[in-house]
Amino acid sequence: MDDVQALIERIRKSVVAEAEQKFADETFQHLRYSLHNGLMRDPDAVACLTGDCGEIMKMYVKFRGNRVENITYITDGDACSCLCGSCTAEMAIGKTTEQLLEIRAAEVIKRVRRGGEGFEKCALLAVETLHKVVENYWIARTDSAVVKKRAREPRFLPVRKGSSHMQYSN
Numbered sequence: 001m002d003d004v005q006a007l008i009e010r011i012r013k014s015v016v017a018e019a020e021q022k023f024a025d026e027t028f029q030h031l032r033y034s035l036h037n038g039l040m041r042d043p044d045a046v047a048c049l050t051g052d053c054g055e056i057m058k059m060y061v062k063f064r065g066n067r068v069e070n071i072t073y074i075t076d077g078d079a080c081s082c083l084c085g086s087c088t089a090e091m092a093i094g095k096t097t098e099q100l101l102e103i104r105a106a107e108v109i110k111r112v113r114r115g116g117e118g119f120e121k122c123a124l125l126a127v128e129t130l131h132k133v134v135e136n137y138w139i140a141r142t143d144s145a146v147v148k149k150r151a152r153e154p155r156f157l158p159v160r161k162g163s164s165h166m167q168y169s170n
Contacts, residue, residue, distance in 0.1 A: 035086045035089070036086050036090060037073060037082065037085070037086060038072050039060065040072045043060035043061055044062050045063075045136045046059070046061075046133065047132035047133040047135075053121065055076055056075060056076050056077070057073060057074075057075045057085055057129040058073065059071060059072070059089070060072045061133050063097075066096045068100065071089045081125070081126075083112055083122070084122040084123045084125070085122075087112050087126075088126035088127055091103055091108070091111065097138065101131055101134055104127060106123075
């Protein structure tokens with residue numbers, strides 16, 4: 001039995017060593033430990049978006065003053081989604097709301113040193129979710145009923161020929 005366990009441990013170490021070589025050190029840490037992954041109690045703002053492929057990215061943010069004190073994410077996507085969510089969250093810590101809006105998907109891709117269409121879509125979803133969190137935070141902090149009402153107004157689609165009612169989407 002000890003031989004089997006030793007073999008399993010050697011295989012595990014080999015896989016870890018291979019992954020460390022394949023990915024940048026920071027990237028590997030995000031994948032291995034899923035940094036910033038999970039729910040947050042009592043966040044100041046939350047946003048949830050769905051990507052083109054159907055994966056969901058949800059982010060929770062806690063601010064101190066006007067800077068991100070803590071941020072977590074949840075995704076039902078693959079390792080690429082986890083990596084982009086974790087990296088985006090890491091980039092957001094300590095930034096002001098204005099600085100959060102300056103974060104771009106290209107920066108996430110550059111930081112994780114990975115490319116390809118899958119990474120681009122996941123990075124874009126993570127960054128768009130972060131930007132939506134900022135929007136939701138601003139709306140929640142604003143006392144203006146006009147801003148809140150405008151955010152809730154449905155967007156009307158053109159009426160189809162022969163249809164007698166308006167269609168809308170949220």
